[in-house]
Amino acid sequence: MITLTIDGKKIQIEEGTNVLEAALRNGIDIPHLCYHSDLSVSGGCRLCQVEVEGYDQPVTSCGMACAEGLVIQTQSERLTAIRRNLIDIFLADHPLDCVTCDKAGSCLLQKYAYEYGVKETSYIPIYSKTLYQDDNPFFIRDHQYCILCGRCVRVCDEIVGVHAIDFANRGFESHIATPYDGPMIDSSCVFCGNCVEVCPTAALLPVSRLKRGREWDLERVDSICGYCGVGCKIEYAVKDNEIIYAQASVQESVNGSFLCTKGRYGWDFAVNPERLTQPMVRRDLAYSLGISTENWRLPKVSPLDIDKPDVDDYFIPVDWETAYEIVSSKLVDIVKESGPDAIVGLASARCTNEENYLFQKLMRAVIGTNNVDHCARL
Ligand code: SF4
Ligand code: SF4
Ligand code: SF4
Ligand code: FES
Structure with missing residues (x-):
């Protein structure tokens, strides 16, 4: 463990942790757009800059490892000016649609624009990326809201491992694309939606949440995915007793910030009239x-x-x-006609350990057979 000081607060943290992570874990919110604690550091947005005692220039806190005795300031007039200017630049290529945007209330760009009082860009705006793509049933891609933070690319590469998307073109033409800009459905995408989850803006949104309510309209309900034995923790966004979308619930869960396609999109059975x-x-x-x-x-x-x-x-x-x-x-x-071994019992990974214990007891002690198995997908 090493000790450093952030905003006057002494912090003890494991060696190798970056300054941004150390601050966040200790309740100090440094603005950040491209950083995600489960992904590699890209250092692209520059918003997380801090002042370090002994350094002339601010440095990005996500890219700086904690070191013994470091003294960090996360707030200063200089940092505020830098952050305001960066947000100003983001808004030069981002329509101010917050009043109708589905992401309002949970959008990081909106949050920081609000916190730093940036109402509009002072640059001449160029809204070039207007390619709205709804080429799959799970999520939409709306490039005009993309801030090119690269979180989606990194999650797809580093966590999902399918490399379905990457940066294409340069300058104002830059956008996140599948190979040859083809439809998502023709790419190697497995529709896990983890890119949607980590996207800080409305560039990626679940189809199910479009025009169905914004952050303040939604209730959060914790649950466990019932599809397999891993037991991923899920948070359902619910409105009027209907699930609007599902996302990973990060607190102390086996799945951290991520879900597979079944957990994320396969919940419509819950309200299916044929259930x-x-x-x-x-x-x-x-x-x-x-x-x-x-x-x-x-x-x-x-x-x-x-x-x-x-x-x-x-x-x-x-x-x-x-x-x-x-x-x-x-x-x-x-049992009377053919004996107990004519029966087989298949339990389910959706049951608790105790339920599965009782089930095997029923098969062995009551029916009289050892024909007991389970399927992780039952
Ligand atoms: S993506 Fe965020 S900043 Fe952009 S319009 Fe929507 S809420 Fe506003
Ligand atoms: S849905 Fe999953 S596989 Fe598809 S692009 Fe996003 S992260 Fe990659
Ligand atoms: S789509 Fe979202 S996550 Fe991907 S680069 Fe754009 S803003 Fe970032
Ligand atoms: S969060 Fe550090 S550079 Fe983007």
Whole structure:
């Protein structure tokens, strides 16, 4: 551990930590746009400059390693002037659409423009990057809001490892592109949406949140992804009891700031009107068990061959007691007829350890078989 001083506060931190990270971890907010604590340092935005005792010129705090005895100032008239000018430059190539922008309230550029009182650019604005791209069902790319911080490129390279995007062209023509500027869908993108999550502006947004509410309209609900055994922590942005979008919840989670495509975009089943919410029994079984008086026979055409089979044509709802009764009597019949090893139990990684423990107990001690397995994707 080494000790340094930031804004008069003595800070102890592991050697190798950069000054920006040390400040952020200790509740000192240095403005930053290109830095993300899970990605490599690019030093592109220059916003995080600080004054270091003994140095003539300010230095970028994300690019400076903490050293024993360093004395840092994160606020000064000179730094304010530098930051105001940098924000001014960003706004020279960024439309002032905050009043209608979906990202308002959670946009870092907006936050810093507000904090440093930059209402508009003093340069002649050139809004050149107007290529709105909605070439995939998951997120939109709106280059006019891109500040070229490169977070998306780095997350795709360093965390996801698919290198689907990179910088293209130069100057005002610079933009983030797939190879040959082709559609996202034709690139190596796996639609994990991690680039969307780390983007500080409205350049990348989930399709599901467009015009569905802004930061102050959304409630945050913590959850655990149910798709596999990793158990990634998820934060749902919710409005009027509907999920608007999902993002990784960084606090003490196994997944840190990141999610895969299923966790990030695969939540629409939660409000799907076809979602099963009670046990269902096939109509012919219901008739043979006396639950229904309708003498129904399975149609010759398999439901698998019907474009959109209606579950109500084949099944009737029953209460949980009835469902348990049917399942347990069928299990008893199978054991009597063919022995316990004719049964296999498949548990789920979505269950807790305790639930899975009880499930194997049921199979071994009650049914009498060791045929127990689980699938991480059940
Ligand atoms: S991306 Fe940010 S700064 Fe740009 S219009 Fe939207 S809220 Fe405003
Ligand atoms: S969605 Fe994932 S794979 Fe696709 S560009 Fe973004 S980070 Fe890369
Ligand atoms: S799309 Fe977003 S994350 Fe990528 S460079 Fe532009 S502003 Fe940064
Ligand atoms: S955050 Fe340090 S240069 Fe961008």
